[in-house]
Amino acid sequence: MNQQIVSNSIREFSQYNRVLEGNNIYVEKKMAIYYQYFKKLSTGQTPKYLLIGCSDSRAPPNELTETDPGEIFIHRNIANLVIPTDLNLNCVIQYAVEHLNIHSIIVMGHTCCGGIKAAMAQDSVGGLLDLWLNQIKIVYEKNQELIESLENENDKLDCLSQLNVRAQVMNIWKNPIIQKSWQKGNPIMVHGWLFRVETGYIEELLIDSQTPEEMNKVFALKFKLDSERILSKQTTPLGSPKNNARKKFQSMQKQIIQHIKKQKENAGGFQKTNDLQQIREYVQNCQEL
Ligand SMILES: [Zn+2]
Incomplete structure (x- = not known):
């Protein structure tokens, strides 16, 4: 022995x-x-993406995307969850958005996920883990009819993996750091991916809401931005240059949203790189005016 x-x-x-x-x-x-x-x-580092992925050892973001160190800012946890009160994740999001100026956030789930499988089962996996997996159970409960209508067990797991990614993308949109970034004129995009362990390919999931403006108003926050605070303190007459600047800024926001919606309709998906470049140039032009 x-x-x-x-x-x-x-x-x-x-x-x-x-x-x-x-x-x-x-x-x-x-x-x-x-x-x-x-x-x-x-x-130094200048990553353009923040990826929130699962800690699973089979889903290493840089290897899967042929990217180098320095290209993706990464946060990983069990089953790629975006829990609103997760201090660790919120610090990562804030640093990525406000200091690294990333332009896209990706939530990457994967097939054969142990966290998803455990969340679908009734056996306890331990106090803290049960609490963590409860977030996935909430997604399961909301979509129970759809998931249980599938016959194959693997299909059920894949379905919940996808729904879980969608739910986490929505949690990103609800995040105050992201909403504030949009209101300040920095339109960060959020994407949902599903990595298929059995093929090696990543699938981009079509998410219903592509911008914070499409989100339920219950979660939509309005920020009093610094520039607005200054404007409201002064009794700015209508038609003054400062009021005009605010109107121009609001019109810019609307045009960005319309542009994204149009692209989504035309291409059946969002042509990320080119469109974001165009949007950024547009934002820059507006700010320079
Ligand atoms: Zn996993």
Whole structure:
């Protein structure tokens, strides 16, 4: 028995060493391509995306998207949940939006997710885990009829994985940091992805609401932005340059939303890169006016 424990420990220790040796190989490979790679990496990061994914070891965002370190700001937890009171996640969102100026947030779920499977079962997996998975159970309960109408167990799990991503995307839209960013004229886009572990492909999910303005008014917040505070303190006559600037800003917001809706109708989906570029240029032009 003791001998068995010793040989198991030796085997596990060599596997652990293999992981560290892998880092040496990684560094050599990168430096063989570009000698200054890590020196350049140490100068800072300018990621354009925040990805909220599952902690599952089979869903590594950079590997799946052929992106390099520095390209995606990443937060991972069990079953890629966006819980409104999660301090950790909210700090990540705030830093990504207000300091890194990311332009897209992606919620990436995946098939064969242990968290989704556990949430569909009735067996307890432990106090804290049960509490965490309760968020998925809420999605399950809301869509119970649809999910249970499916015959195949895997289809049921895939269905809940997709619905869970949609629900988390909606939680992002409800987030005050994101809503404020939109009202300040920085239209951050939110996308839902499903990574299929069995094929390796990522599917982009069509989400009903593409902008915060389409969200239920119950959650829609109105912020008193700094520029508005200054304007309201002064008795600005109608037609003054400051009032005109505010009107121009509001008109800009409307045009962005119309543009996104039109693109969605025309393309059956959102052509992200080009459209966002156009929107950003448009916002910049408006702000310069
Ligand atoms: Zn998972």
